[in-house]
Amino acid sequence: MKHLSNVILATIMASGGLWVPASAGPGRDAQNPEVQFQRAVQLETVEGNLSAAIDLYKQVIRSNGNNRTVAAKALLRLGGCYEKQGDVEASKAYEQLLRDYADQTESATEARTRLAALRKPAGIDSGPVTRRVWAEPKTDFFGRVSPDGKYLSFVDWETGDLAIRDLEKGTNRRLTNKGSWESNPNEEAELSIWSPDSRQVAYQWSSLKGYELRVITLDNPTPRMVYRCESLREWIEPFDWSPDGKHILAVLHSDDANQQMVLVSVADGTVRVLKRLSQSMGVAGAAISPDGRYVLYDYPQSESSLAHDIFLLSIAGGSETPLIEYPADDLALGWTPDGRWALFASDRRGSLDAWAIQTENGKPKGTPVMVKPAFGRSRSLGLTRSGSLCFGAGGARNDVYVVKLDPATGNVLLPPTKLIKRFEGSNRSPVYSPDGKHLAYVSSRTTGLFLAGTGWGDTLCIRSLETGEEREYQREMVRIAARGFSRPRWSPDGRSMLLFGRDREGRYGIYHFVLATGEAARVMSYEAGRPLGTVEGWRDEKNFFYGRRDENNNRGQIRLRNLGTGSEKIVHQVSLTEIANGAFSVSRDGRWLSTIDRLKSGEKILSVISTDSGVVSRQFKFSQEDQPDFLRHAWSADDKYVFYTRRVQTRESYKFEVWRVGADGGEPQKTGLEMPGAIDHISAHPDGEHIAFENMAPMSASPAEVWVMENFLPLLKSSPK
Numbered sequence: 001m002k003h004l005s006n007v008i009l010a011t012i013m014a015s016g017g018l019w020v021p022a023s024a025g026p027g028r029d030a031q032n033p034e035v036q037f038q039r040a041v042q043l044e045t046v047e048g049n050l051s052a053a054i055d056l057y058k059q060v061i062r063s064n065g066n067n068r069t070v071a072a073k074a075l076l077r078l079g080g081c082y083e084k085q086g087d088v089e090a091s092k093a094y095e096q097l098l099r100d101y102a103d104q105t106e107s108a109t110e111a112r113t114r115l116a117a118l119r120k121p122a123g124i125d126s127g128p129v130t131r132r133v134w135a136e137p138k139t140d141f142f143g144r145v146s147p148d149g150k151y152l153s154f155v156d157w158e159t160g161d162l163a164i165r166d167l168e169k170g171t172n173r174r175l176t177n178k179g180s181w182e183s184n185p186n187e188e189a190e191l192s193i194w195s196p197d198s199r200q201v202a203y204q205w206s207s208l209k210g211y212e213l214r215v216i217t218l219d220n221p222t223p224r225m226v227y228r229c230e231s232l233r234e235w236i237e238p239f240d241w242s243p244d245g246k247h248i249l250a251v252l253h254s255d256d257a258n259q260q261m262v263l264v265s266v267a268d269g270t271v272r273v274l275k276r277l278s279q280s281m282g283v284a285g286a287a288i289s290p291d292g293r294y295v296l297y298d299y300p301q302s303e304s305s306l307a308h309d310i311f312l313l314s315i316a317g318g319s320e321t322p323l324i325e326y327p328a329d330d331l332a333l334g335w336t337p338d339g340r341w342a343l344f345a346s347d348r349r350g351s352l353d354a355w356a357i358q359t360e361n362g363k364p365k366g367t368p369v370m371v372k373p374a375f376g377r378s379r380s381l382g383l384t385r386s387g388s389l390c391f392g393a394g395g396a397r398n399d400v401y402v403v404k405l406d407p408a409t410g411n412v413l414l415p416p417t418k419l420i421k422r423f424e425g426s427n428r429s430p431v432y433s434p435d436g437k438h439l440a441y442v443s444s445r446t447t448g449l450f451l452a453g454t455g456w457g458d459t460l461c462i463r464s465l466e467t468g469e470e471r472e473y474q475r476e477m478v479r480i481a482a483r484g485f486s487r488p489r490w491s492p493d494g495r496s497m498l499l500f501g502r503d504r505e506g507r508y509g510i511y512h513f514v515l516a517t518g519e520a521a522r523v524m525s526y527e528a529g530r531p532l533g534t535v536e537g538w539r540d541e542k543n544f545f546y547g548r549r550d551e552n553n554n555r556g557q558i559r560l561r562n563l564g565t566g567s568e569k570i571v572h573q574v575s576l577t578e579i580a581n582g583a584f585s586v587s588r589d590g591r592w593l594s595t596i597d598r599l600k601s602g603e604k605i606l607s608v609i610s611t612d613s614g615v616v617s618r619q620f621k622f623s624q625e626d627q628p629d630f631l632r633h634a635w636s637a638d639d640k641y642v643f644y645t646r647r648v649q650t651r652e653s654y655k656f657e658v659w660r661v662g663a664d665g666g667e668p669q670k671t672g673l674e675m676p677g678a679i680d681h682i683s684a685h686p687d688g689e690h691i692a693f694e695n696m697a698p699m700s701a702s703p704a705e706v707w708v709m710e711n712f713l714p715l716l717k718s719s720p721k
Helices: 002-014 033-045 050-063 068-085 089-100 105-119 475-481 713-717
Strands: 129-135 151-156 161-166 171-174 188-194 200-207 210-217 224-228 234-241 247-254 259-265 271-277 286-288 294-300 308-314 320-324 330-335 341-346 353-360 363-372 378-383 389-394 398-405 412-418 427-432 438-444 458-464 470-473 485-490 496-502 508-514 520-526 535-538 543-549 556-562 568-573 584-586 592-598 604-610 616-621 641-649 654-662 669-676 678-684 690-696 704-710
Touching: 033 050, 033 068, 050 068, 068 089, 068 105, 089 105, 089 129, 105 129, 151 188, 161 188, 161 200, 188 234, 200 234, 210 234, 224 259, 234 286, 247 271, 247 286, 286 330, 308 330, 308 341, 320 341, 320 353, 320 363, 330 378, 341 363, 341 378, 363 713, 398 427, 398 669, 412 669, 427 485, 427 690, 438 485, 458 475, 458 485, 458 496, 470 475, 475 496, 475 508, 475 520, 485 535, 496 535, 535 584, 543 584, 568 592, 641 678, 654 678
Parallel strands: 427 678
Antiparallel strands: 129 704, 151 161, 161 171, 188 200, 200 210, 210 224, 234 247, 247 259, 259 271, 286 294, 294 308, 294 330, 308 320, 330 341, 341 353, 353 363, 378 389, 389 704, 398 412, 398 690, 427 438, 438 458, 458 470, 485 496, 496 508, 508 520, 535 543, 543 556, 556 568, 584 592, 592 604, 604 616, 641 654, 654 669, 678 690
8 A cells, every 4th residue: 555655655756746645625725726736636646537627627727827937737638638538639638738838848849749749650750749938027039049949139229229038948138238218218129140150149129320230149248330320311221140150141232222231240330232232121031041152032022012022132243033923922031950941931831831842953843832821921030950939929919990979978889899800910090080980090001021010011991981991002002112101191182191101212202192093293202311290180181290300409390391392381380399290180171189298297288279370379288197108199080189098007007098188178078988008190080989099909909929840841752752
C-alpha cells in the first residue's frame, strides 16, 4: 500500500498539483480552480474516470483565465484525456493551448510535441504549425524577429522607445530611454531590424530634426547614429542587414520622387545606391539572400495600382529579374535559411496566402508552392535561422457606427449598431451627404501587408443608405492621395468632395474630387514641413474653410478660400496656445464656425464665430468635470448644438461618452451614447435623429497579435523541383 501511495503521489506531483482527497467537501477550496485542477488529475490518473476528468478540466479552463499557468496545464491534461479515448478533440485542445497560452512555455512546448506526433503519419514529416506568441495591449509589429528566434523588436507606445520582447520568457525590455511623451513628445523609434548575430538592432529614429538610422547593441544600449537624412522631407526605411553584418538594406524616401534602394555602411554611414525607384512608398518587403548576392523585393505594377510584383536584384551587377509577375498582389516575405526558396504572400486565390518559389542564380525555378492558406492581412516580421516565419496580424480597431437620438433631448433612443461590415476594423471618418441619402467613409481595402491606418491604400467609399450598395474609389485615391487622406467633406450640392491628403512624394494638399467622373484637382499645397491643419467644410458652392498653422507666430488660423480663384482670407486667428488638426467645425448652413481651444491652464473653451464677420459671438468654458477629450467636434443637423466627446477611465480600460452643448449657451447634456474606446468623427444626419461616428476600440479589446509559422520547410523539400 505504501508503494502504491508513492506512485499516486509521484503521478500527481508530476502533473503540477497536490493530491486532494476525493471526499473534500464543498466550500471555497472546492471552487478554487487550482483545487479543481488537482481533483481532475485525481479523477484521470487515480480513479480512471476520464469523462468526469474531462468535464472538470473544461470547467477549470472556463473559470480560470486569469491564472494562465493552471489553464494551460488543464488544456494539456484535457488533450491527454482525449488521446486516451482516441478522440480527435485532442488536436483541438493542443491547438487552443498554442493559440491562447503560447506564453506558458513548458505546457506549450509539450503541446507542440504532442500535436506534431498526432499529425505525423508514419515516415512522413508533419505539416506547418502556426502558434500565437504574443497578444496583449502592448503588442506591436513594427519590428522584426531576431535571427535566433529569441527576441522581437518593437516600439513601446507608452513612451515611443525602442524595446525588445523575450519570446521565451514573455518579458519586455526598453533599449532606449527617451522619457515620457509629456516630457519629450517629438522623438520616437519606428521600424527596426536585427543584425545577423542577433546582438544589434538598426532602427528609424524620428525627431524635429528629421529621420536618423541608428544602431544599438543589446549588451551596451547606447545608440549610435549611422545615417542622418539631409532634410525634413527625407526619411530612411530599413529592411535588412547584409549576411556579413556590414551593411543595411534600406530605401531612402524624399518628397521629390527621388526614391532609392541603398546599402548603408554600418561602420561609416556611406551609401551605395542599388536602384532608383519612381514611386514613393512602393516597396512593402525586401530582403538580402543568405549568400549576399541578391535582393528580393516587391514593387507596384503601375502608378495607379496597389498590386505588387516581385523581383530579384543582383547586388554586384545591378541586373534585375522578374520573379513573380501575376495579376494579383504579391508581396516579398524573405528567404529560407538555405537561400533556395523565396517566400511571398499573394491574394491570387481571393485570400492572402503564403507561397514559396525556388530560385537558382537569381532566376525563378519551377512554379510557386503554397505554404500556408489564409495567411490573412498580416505583416511579415522576418524568418529565423531555423526556418520559422514570424508575422503580425490583427490590431485593426476602427469601425463606423450609427445611433438614433431624440432631437429634443439628445438622449439615445436606439443603441449604436455597426453600419459597415466589410473590412471590419479598417473603416473610419464617416460623413453624411447633404441630402442624407449617402454616407462617405474612408476604408483600408488592401489585402496585403500594409497595415490599416497607415494611409497607403486608403479608399473613398460612398454607401447608399437606401440600398446598401457602395461605390469605391481606390485607384483614384492611389493616383491623387496615395499615402492617405482624411475627413472627406461633401460639397453643398453633393456632387463632389474636398479631401486632405498626401501624394506619393509625401506632399500634403487639399484636393477637389468629382464623384461622377473620378477627376481630381489639387486645390492647394502645404509647402513648409508637416502642416497643422485640414479641410473642414464649405461656406457655399465656391468657398470652403480650412485650418493651418501660421508659420510666423505658431498660431492657428481658420481661412476661407475660393475654389476657383484661390483667393482667401483669414476668418479667425486663435490667440490661445494651441489649435489641433480638425479643432474647428462648420455649421450646416455655413454661417458659423465653432472651435474648441485649450487654454494655458489646460482647460478648454468652445467659441462660436460668425463666418461673415469673424467675430466671436459666444464662448463657453467647460468645467473641470466636463472637459472634452478630443478637440474635434460636430454640429447638430439643426445647428443648435455642438456634439463633443469625453473620455472616462474604467477599471480595465476606458470608454468615451458623447455630450452636447447649446450653440447659444446652456449646460452640457449627456446623450447616453458611450462605447469602449474612442468615439470620433461625428456626423449628424439631416433628419436630426441619427448620427454616424467612428469608434476606435481599445487595444485591450482588439490587440495586435504576433504569430510564428513553424515546420513548413519539409513541405518545400518534398515539392517537385
